[in-house]
Amino acid sequence: MRILVAMSGGVDSSVVAGLLAEEGHEVVGATLQLYDHGAAIQKKGACCAGQDIHDARDVADRLGIPHYVLDREQVFRREVIGDFADSYARGETPIPCIRCNQTVKFRDLVALARDLGCEALATGHYARRVEGANGAELHRAADPARDQSYFLAATTRDQLAFARFPLGGYADKAAVRAVAARLGLRVADKPDSQDICFVPEGRYDDLVAKLRPEATAPGELVHADGRVLGTHRGIARYTVGQGRGLGEASWDGDERLYVAGVDAGKRRIVVAPRGSLETGEAVAGEMNWLIDPPAAPLRCQAKLRAREAPRDATVTWDAAAGLARIALDVPGIVAPGQACVLYDGDRVLGGGFLRGRGSVDTGRAAA
Template identity: 75%
Template sequence: MRILAAMSGGVDSAVAAGLLREQGHEVIGATLQLYDHGTATGRKGACCAGEDIHDARDVADRLGIPHYVLDRERRFREAVIDDFAGSYARGETPIPCVRCNQTVKFTDLVTLARDLGCEALATGHYARRVDLPDGPALLRAADPARDQSYFLFATTRAQLEFCRFPVGDFPDKAAVRAEAARLGLAVAAKPDSQDICFVPSGRYHEVVAGLRPDAAEPGEIVHLDGRVLGRHAGIARYTVGQGRGLGDASRDGETPLYVAALDAPRRRVVVGPAPALPRASVEAGEVNWLVPPPAAPLRCAVKLRAREAPRPATARWDADAEGGAGLLRLDLDEPGIVAPGQGCVLYDGDRVLGGGFLRRPAPAARVEAAGKVDSAGAAA
C-alpha cells in the first residue's frame, strides 16, 4: 500500500512509519507545523514545531522515505487555540487534543493522503483499529496506561476506515522505544511531550488571557449556599473538581471546598464540599457515533475524563434534540464529576462506541432565597 505517515517528531510516530516501511509499504512522511517554528525551537515538551520537525525529517532520511512539512499554523490557531481560549472564557474545560485530531490532523491529513493517492493514513496514537463484520472498530490500546482512544472519539467512521495505528498493539512504551532502537532511529530515547503542546510551560491561563482577556478578569468565589468567600484572578484558572488555587475559600471551617461550577457571565467561581460535586445524570453534545446510534437505552461504560477508568452507565440517544443535532443523555451507576467541555466517551469493553463533549448541567433545583446560587452556578 501507499501510506501517508503522520510524523510529529516523537518516537511513537517514528516507529509507526518505520514498521510500515519495513513491511514493504510505500510510506510518505508528513509533519504539520502547527505553531511558530522560531519560538518553539529548543523548547521541551512541544510537538509539530521547532526541533520536532528536524527530528521527523531525520527519521524520514533514516528510513529512506520522502518527507513533507505542511504549514497549518493558521488552521491550528483557528480550530484549536482560539477554540481553547473561547472554551475557558465560557467557563468550560477544553480538550484541545480532541479538537486537533478532529480538525487539523485527521480531516486535513486524510484529505492530503487521498490527494497523494495513498490508501491509508498512519499515526502514532496508542489505539487499535480492527475490521469487524459491521465495519472498522476503534479499540483501546493494548497498554491501558498509554491508551489514547478517548482522544479519538471524534474520528468519523469514514476516517477510521482509512486510518492505521501501528503502535497500538505494543504492550508498553518501553517496547516501542526498543523497536525504535532496533530500527536505528535517533529518537528512541527522546522524552515524551508534556502538557498541552502549544503551552509547554504549563501556564495555559496566560495563553487564554492573551486571546480572551475576559477570562482573566477577577471575580467572586461563591459558596453553593450564596456566601461570598473570596476573590479570584480569572475563571480560566479553574475547572470543576479543582481544590487548589482557592486561597481562603479553600475551606469552610474544617470542610475542604472544591470548584463546583463556573458562572462565566458573572465571573463567579462556585465552590462546595466534595459530596455536592458528583452528578448521576450527564449530557453530551456534538456526538460522533462509531456504531449505529442506539434506538433504545444502551448499557455501556463511559469515561468523563481522560485519566479515569470507564464507569457503568445507561445511555439514551435523543436524535431530535438541539434542532436535530442530537443529544446524548447518560445515567451513571455511580455519580461522577462533570467538567463541561471535556470528552464523554462510550465503551463496550475495549470498543469505542462514540462520544461527545460534556454540556453544562441543568440546575438540579433553584434556590428561592435571594443571593443564593443553584447547583449549576447560576444566580437564583
C-alpha cells in the same frame, strides 16, 4: 500499500514509519507545522514545531522515504488554540488534544493522503483498529497505561476506515523504543511530549489572558448555598473539581471546598463540599457515533475524564436535540467541556463533549 504516515518527530510516529517501510509499503511522511519555526524550536515538551520537524525529516532520510511539511499554523491557531481560549471564556474545561485530532490531524491529513493517492493514513496513537462485522471499530490499546482511544473518539467512521494504528498492539513503550533502536533511529531515546503542546510550561492561563482577557477578570467566589466567600482571579484559572487556589474560599468551617461550577455570565466561581460535586447525570453534545446511534437506551461504560476509569451507565440518544443523556450507575464529577467517551468493554462506541455548568445545582449561587 501507499501509506501516509503522520510524523510528529517523536519516537512513536517514527517507529510507525519504520515498521511500515520494513514491511514493504510505499511510505510517505508528513509533518504538520503548527507553530512558528523559529519561536518554537527551543520549546520543551511541545510537538510539531522546530526541532521536532528536523527530527521527523532526519528519520525520513534514514528510512529513505519522501517527507513533506505542511504549514497548518493558522488553522491550528483558529480551530484548536482559539477554541481552547473560547472554552475557558465560557466557563468550560477544554480538551485540545481531541480538537487537534478532529481537525488538523485526521481531517486535513486524510484529505492529503487521498490527494496523494494513498490507501491509508497511519499514526503513532496507542489504539487498535479492528475490522468488525460492520466495518472498522476503534478499540483500546493493548497497554492500558498508554491507551489513547479516549482522545480519538471524535474520529469519524469514514476516517477510522482509512486509519491505521500500528502501535496499538504493543505491550509497552519500552518495546517501541527497542524497535526504534533496532531501526537505527536517533529519536529512540527522545523524551515524550508533556503537557498541552502549545503551552509546554503548563501556564495555560497566561495564554488565555492574552487571547480572551475577559476570562481572567476577577469575580466572586460563591458557596452553592448563595454565600459570597471571597474573590477569584478569573474564571479561566478554575475548573470543576479543583480544590487548590481558592484562597479564603478553601474551607467552610472544617469542611474543604472545591469548584462545583463556573458561571461565566456573572463571572462567578461556585464552590461546595466534594461530596456535593458528584452527580448521576450528564449530558453530552457534538456526539460522534462510531456505531449506529442507538434507538433505545444503551447500556455501556462512560469515561468522563482522560485519567478516570469508565463507569457503567445507561445512555439515551436524543436525536432531535443532538444530545446524549447519560445516567451513571456510580455518580461522578462532570466538568463541562471535557469529553465523555462511551465504551463497550474495549470498543469505543462514540463520544461527545460534556455540557452544563457543573455537577451541582448552582441556582442559589447564580441568583
